[in-house]
Amino acid sequence: MWMPSQLPDIATQLKAAGYKGDPRQLADLTRAPMNAVVKVGGATGAFVSKDGLVLTNHHVAFGVIQYNSKADRDLIHDGFVAADRAGELPANPDFRVLVTTGFDRITDRILNDARGKQGRAYFDAIDAATKAVVADCEREAGTRCSVANMDYGSDFYLIRQLELRDVRLVYAPPESIGNYGDEIDNFMWPRHTGDFTLLRAYVGKDGKPADFAPDNVPYAPPAHLQISTRNVQQGDFAMLAGYPGVTYRHRMASEFKNQIEWQLPSRVALFDGIIDTVEGAAKGDKAAQVAYASQVQSMKNNLKRAQGELDGLRRSDAVRIRNTEEAALLAWLDKQPDGAATRKDIDAAQALLSGAMTTRDRDQLVSSIRGSTQLLKAALTVQRRAIERTKPDAQRESGYQERDEALIVGSFKQVQRRYDPKVEKAILAHLLAQYRALPTAQHLPEIDAVFGTTEADATAKLDALYAGTKLGDETVRLATLQDANVAASTDPMLVAAKTLLPAYLRLEEESKQRDGDLLRLRPAYMRALNAYSKSQGRAVYPDANSTLRVSYGKITPMSPRDGIDYRPLTTVQGIVEKHTGQAPFDAPKPLLDAIAKGDFGTTADPVLKTQTVDLMTNLDTTGGNSGSPVLDADGKLIGLNFDSNWEAVSASWYYDPRFKRAIHVDMRYLRWLLAKVYPAPHLLQEMHLPAE
Amino acid sequence: MWMPSQLPDIATQLKAAGYKGDPRQLADLTRAPMNAVVKVGGATGAFVSKDGLVLTNHHVAFGVIQYNSKADRDLIHDGFVAADRAGELPANPDFRVLVTTGFDRITDRILNDARGKQGRAYFDAIDAATKAVVADCEREAGTRCSVANMDYGSDFYLIRQLELRDVRLVYAPPESIGNYGDEIDNFMWPRHTGDFTLLRAYVGKDGKPADFAPDNVPYAPPAHLQISTRNVQQGDFAMLAGYPGVTYRHRMASEFKNQIEWQLPSRVALFDGIIDTVEGAAKGDKAAQVAYASQVQSMKNNLKRAQGELDGLRRSDAVRIRNTEEAALLAWLDKQPDGAATRKDIDAAQALLSGAMTTRDRDQLVSSIRGSTQLLKAALTVQRRAIERTKPDAQRESGYQERDEALIVGSFKQVQRRYDPKVEKAILAHLLAQYRALPTAQHLPEIDAVFGTTEADATAKLDALYAGTKLGDETVRLATLQDANVAASTDPMLVAAKTLLPAYLRLEEESKQRDGDLLRLRPAYMRALNAYSKSQGRAVYPDANSTLRVSYGKITPMSPRDGIDYRPLTTVQGIVEKHTGQAPFDAPKPLLDAIAKGDFGTTADPVLKTQTVDLMTNLDTTGGNSGSPVLDADGKLIGLNFDSNWEAVSASWYYDPRFKRAIHVDMRYLRWLLAKVYPAPHLLQEMHLPAE
Incomplete structure (x- = not known):
């Protein structure tokens, strides 16, 4: 990139x-x-x-x-x-x-x-x-x-x-x-x-x-x-330009370790636990199952993605490799005449990261207590909004400005279709049990005040909270947004939120302080990395940040696992093979007819003797690269990027040349569709392409 | 073969x-x-x-x-x-x-x-x-x-x-x-x-x-x-000898058409319908679900296999190809001086097959009425046995001789764990509805007598049958085997079976007459096929019949579908990739350790630089070929056949060189296991193989 x-x-x-x-x-x-x-x-x-x-x-x-x-x-x-x-x-x-x-x-x-x-x-x-x-x-x-x-x-x-x-x-x-x-x-x-x-x-x-x-x-x-209008084939040079969103490849080795050994597995475990809890609590209750279907589906997708990323990073042995690389970098840095100041900043950044890691389980749980609930989250929003509204609009926290009001109202209305009290209680009971298992030193007095410190406490407090609150009623909930004196409400959910809020504000402030310092300190790491790489004769690209980047490589196959090779070009034969007549494999009749007819004109692959569809390259991409043009050695457009492969979901952290591939529409397929299937001769002419 | x-x-x-x-x-x-x-x-x-x-x-x-x-x-x-x-x-x-x-x-x-x-x-x-x-x-x-x-x-x-x-x-x-x-x-x-x-x-x-x-x-x-002890690689000659069970490749074109256009789809539909019926009838009844779990699983396997076979035969376009081939064969035959007599036998065989096809739906349903029930099947067995026992043992129908008694008792005992009256009634109601939809001319008077001719009839008769029978009681059911006068029993299920039995005996007799005539007539078809092939310079092997056969070919890759290639050699890397620690992917520790150690000695593949595990060839195999030795060009043993590929489940009917593969243990893997993982140096020595 x-x-x-x-x-x-x-x-x-x-x-x-x-x-x-x-x-x-x-x-x-x-x-x-x-x-x-x-x-x-x-x-x-x-x-x-x-x-x-x-x-x-x-x-x-x-x-x-x-x-x-x-x-x-x-x-x-x-x-x-x-x-x-x-x-x-x-x-x-x-x-x-x-x-x-x-x-x-x-x-x-x-x-x-x-x-x-x-x-x-x-x-x-x-x-x-x-x-x-x-x-x-x-x-x-x-x-x-x-x-x-x-x-x-x-x-x-x-x-x-x-x-x-x-x-x-x-x-x-x-x-x-x-x-x-x-x-x-x-x-x-x-x-x-x-x-x-x-x-x-x-x-x-x-x-x-x-x-x-x-x-x-x-x-x-x-x-x-x-x-x-030329043929393309395996091994051909390819180059792609586009706007990749974000990568983490130059994060510090400890952050790789944290991602692989804690963040991804703990996210999998967290979502697994919440999904099990929701499914258990909603068992036999069709309405509750429907209410949580979207949240469960989203967690399942997230979980699958996290598991894929974890599998990929482990397969690539990323922790070990990044540790080795960083050790070499620091050893080199320590030998440089002006290395000490840089090393001091790196160590300070490392200390900040290590500090944050000491409470990572707690912070994730506390965040999830808000993030995976509906009614409690709404109450927290009400109380936070009450505070923010005392400030001039421009100084309010993002999300609480006038422009965000419609969004808040919308989310408050949505609660009705995504909430069931017994399920939310079960989620909280599940998360609080994990919270109580944390070292006491990490406990937050606000959470203890609201939910107690024992299982019996939590059960009683949750029962009282959800039995007593009127926030489950949409009218009541929306009315809180009009109530200038809502901070004084005696609704138990609003009282609980008011008690909890200082904890959330404190964690948020700590996080912002840390982010500011990391913004100040990380450049030292990047400076060292760039200088070290230069000393080794290697150039380094900055991590992706939605700015224009270029990647080059070639049209190339991949072996996803032992005994299997993926060819880098697919053909219309595969459309027919996958076609079932049911979406998403319901190829339209004009396409199937054209394939059966086999009239591929100048767009046919001369070696495969048929029409190609998609291309695979080893180009380096990430989210945001959708729509990136893929060019050949002469700068001509041969492909249009639209996806990457499952084996590479971990590439935002670690680029493994064995498994990172990008998936493109072969421009010959576009030309054939415009020429023969859904004809647009005027557009082919405009793009200076043959009529067939 | x-x-x-x-x-x-x-x-x-x-x-x-x-x-x-x-x-x-x-x-x-x-x-x-x-x-x-x-x-x-x-x-x-x-x-x-x-x-x-x-x-x-x-x-x-x-x-x-x-x-x-x-x-x-x-x-x-x-x-x-x-x-x-x-x-x-x-x-x-x-x-x-x-x-x-x-x-x-x-x-x-x-x-x-x-x-x-x-x-x-x-x-x-x-x-x-x-x-x-x-x-x-x-x-x-x-x-x-x-x-x-x-x-x-x-x-x-x-x-x-x-x-x-x-x-x-x-x-x-x-x-x-x-x-x-x-x-x-x-x-x-x-x-x-x-x-x-x-x-x-x-x-x-x-x-x-x-x-x-x-x-x-x-x-x-x-x-x-x-x-x-030599290396093997893609493209190498391979030859296999073994006892393939049964193939249908020289069946007549009309039988191919019947298999693909009727037999397999109708079997899929039949099993689909019964599975749906069982699952519907057993819904909410855990005991009934358990009772039918094995039958449902078996039908699902059978259905999957039938669907795979159907997909394969369609993919190979077998109906069209066999039609073309047979038309050419008959055209050739008609030009031979002595072709008329042969043609007469072939036409007679064809007429017999066509005759059987006119009642194929009926015959399949009637067979399924017995085959997919437990209690009715038991009652039919009782009544058939009563007839057979009037004959000397040697003349009894196979399955009803003295040597079969223990099996009958066993099956009668098993009913208890595989039967639920409401499910069996539902299965019969489902099958009878299809039976009633057949042309009236195909109806059997015995079935009409027992189950009536309308849906209301069937419901009433089934209710009475299952409410009235005592055969659901294991003691009663087993006692019928001791009852010399069982044919006179008034148990409604036994009465129904006695009424139905003549229909089953009649269909059985028709089928045996036809089989006898086909045994007489089919040789004409084979004679023509062999002579025709010889005239074309091609040799033809007889269909498999559990006798020793030889197939030759090579170690070869396969493309199962567009964009994918299967390599013909797998390696121990794949064992590690598949390993989850849970059966069936729980590779034993000594194996994983030996792989990690990478000590492959003389058994390592010199190109892949690792230990191979299995081989794939295009050798022609079917059930019964398990354990067949695979030889190289010098007659040395390089592989041990143990399976074929999913794309080739249709090969018993049609050999498609694009998709028929056989799967073997690479003898180098055997040698490595005996040398390094679970050592047996004395066996290596006995087989004149290197110690490592």
Whole structure:
């Protein structure tokens, strides 16, 4: 996940891998080809014509497709081909395409006030400087600005983007192509999904960003990518540009150990315990089962994901490897003439992390007492809101400002469909039993005051709490939001929340102090890591942070386990094999007919003698890379990224080349669909592609 | 699945495939190396030392291992290594090793009396001739004889075998090696099972077969196989000899169509319907659920298997292919000067099959009315037995002779644990509803008399039947077997069975008449097929019939579906990957330790740099091939067959080279286990294998 500006530094290895272009040309985000890569609806996309045509994923544009679907025009099910530009459909008004126009290092401007400060004050100074810079930058109309924090507070960049607000739907395959396999195939290979959609960005007649208007004109991007018409095959060079969200690969070794040996297993155990508790308490009560179905499903997904991440990190032996690496780094650092100051900061950061770990079980349980309940959480919100509302709106904690009121009301209404008193009592009893098993020194007086210190206490207190509260009544609950004197309420749940709240505020404050200090101290670790790696002749990319990154590699198979190889190209034969006629494996008839007919024209793979569908590469991606263009050695577009593989769910922490793969739509499949299945000859022409 | 005698005819293709030996030497079952291949416990095995050591599967020898296990000596769990010959443990007394000593064509002797007869008389004449030949042959002590029907009644062979009755357990790995993966991995690849066991055959001091006696001596086989010490790899020639049970590949095209378009789908529908009915009727009744758990599980397995077979046959497009092949065959036949007589027999056979198909739904339902009930089935047994017992024992129908009495009593006792009246009523109501939907012309008066002709009838009759019968009482049910006058019983279930029985006897007689005529007529089809194939330059092997067959091919990968390749060699890495600590993936500690140690000695694969476990080949196998030795181009033993793959469950009907694979233990894994994990240096030495 290289910053484009790093690519000239690694030009030798990039050329050795097969790239035929000039790595220096990739370095500037505001020049071609990088400025053809855009942010679309929170993910990535790319311009693919001079008239503002944008290629992104079906799942990224799904909101746009849904927004334009009605009872008598189901674009989700049927797909959509705009017959001409007049037929292109406006996206939902909050949908955006962002074109990067500036990327400037402003580290000193951001850190100036913070230097010398500590803890939360350090954090707040950076926050204030950031807000000021953004406000200043956004004075220019049609511009969206943000500050990117690189290497955990080491460097800051001001990103200036053109905000295109009139985006229209041009071409979408039916959901049974764009999302073929859905959740069942999600994260899976072999894959057979045509997860792409074409949009078009429009601007006002003056060429400036504008809200939708019928007489807006297509945006003329500064650059666009050309879809390849060449064959691709295993071993071919591939390169991807996009906006990966977040990775943790440069966290300290102790954080890896914590993640693998405590965080993931304890999360699995926590969710397992709560799921068992809910299922036990709701047994035989259909209404309660329905009320908790969504929460249970979400915990199960979370649990599965955590287990997958844990399996992956263990398989990669990440704890041992990171320990060894960090030991070597620190040994090197200690030999450097100016290493001591850096080492002091690293040790201080380590001490902060170690400190937090001493109460990690307690903190997770206390957080879960709020997070996994409905009524108690609502009561805590009421009391916290009462405090925040004594401040001017701008100074209130995020989540309690005027703009958040509708959200609070919504969540209070939702309680009715997601709550059952006996289940919530069972969850709390389960969590409190674990809490009581913690060392007494970690106990919080507020929790003890509300729930007691023995099982008998907890049972009695919970019974009284849920028998006495009127908050289960939606009218009563919503009325608390209008009650200026709610802090004085005698409803037992509100009284309990008022007692508990100081504990939550205290833990929150401790966490913010720690985060501020880590923001101050972590740059020492990154400085040492970068210097050490440089001394070893290796470049290091910063952890992902939603800024534009480039990865290069190749089309490559994978062995997921002993005796099995995954081929890196799938074919339409797999669509037929998976087709059951039932969603999500309900390939549409025009597609099945076209496959049976076997008329693949110029898009057929000359070796496989059939139509390919998806590609697999070893490109480095993470959440946010959806819609990233995949380029060949000549910079031509060969694939559209849309997923990664299950074996790589741990890659946000640790990149294991044996198992990290990315999954793309083969552009030959897109071309074939546009040529033969749901024809759009005018779009092929616009993209300078053969008619068949 | 070639008869060894056919191998000289296909010598050219066998040599071209890579076999380095003389195909003529393979032709005689009573000479080396074929006489080293033996029947063991109903499956296959091979001699692997001059002192009677027999290699077969763990699952074939499982009864022997179980027979020798006690509370304080769990050989199933722990495995077993006999320290010396004195430590070898006697098998259960009915366990046999059979060495072929004669294989002679006796077609004329068998058909002499039958010729000129028709229907059941034809069948009975063959049956009588067979019994006479076998009785004559078995006059020689220690000899077991049987007659093999080749090509559906075209040819008959007398097989003479030496019956070794003193068999002893020599070496068995723990179940967690010998059956690693159990039902979960059954039929699956990649596989990691060490499914082998070593036995030893003993004879009396006079060298003749004898019952177990401490002073018996090891049997000196006329030949034995040598386990290879060479490397094996993808593409290597492989050849397998064994006793495949039954295949249907030379059935007529209409039978393929019937199997794929009716038999398998209707079986799936029938079992689906019964399973739904049982689960519906037993809902909320734990005792009833338990009573039917085994029947439901068995139907589910059967259903899964039928569905797998159906999927495979459809994937291979078997109906269309067999239709085309048969049309070509008949077109050729019609042009032959003497083709008319043959064609007449084929048409007659076809007419018989078509006739049977007109009532196939009815016949399946009527059979299921007996087969899927407990109490009604018991009552039918009582009434049938009453009729059979009026005959001399030797003339009674098989299943009703004196030797079957214990089995009948056992099944009557078992009813108690597998029966619930409301569930059995529901099953019958379900089946009768389908029966009533059949064309009236197919209805049987006996069924109508007992269950009526409307839904209301059926409900009333079933209620009366199950309310009135006392057969649900075990004592009453068992007493019917002592009651000489049971045919006159007024128990409504026995009355119903007495009414129904003539219908069952009539259908049985029709079926036997048809089988007799098919035995007479099918040889015409086989004659035409063989002649036609010969005219095309192709040899044809007879369908499998538990006689010794040879298949040749190679170690080869497979693509089970688009995008996936299975490698043909698995390694110990897969054992570790699958290991969960819970059966059936509870690899024993000595194995895991040895893998971790990586000390693979001469048994390591030089390319993979690790220890292989199982092999996959494209050899042609079916049930009965368990324990078949797999030989390399030099006739050395490289693998031990133990399973085939799920994609090939349809291979008994249709051999599809894309999907038919066989799964073997790699002999290098056996050698490693004996050398390093559960050492048996004396056995390695006996088999002339390196100590490590």
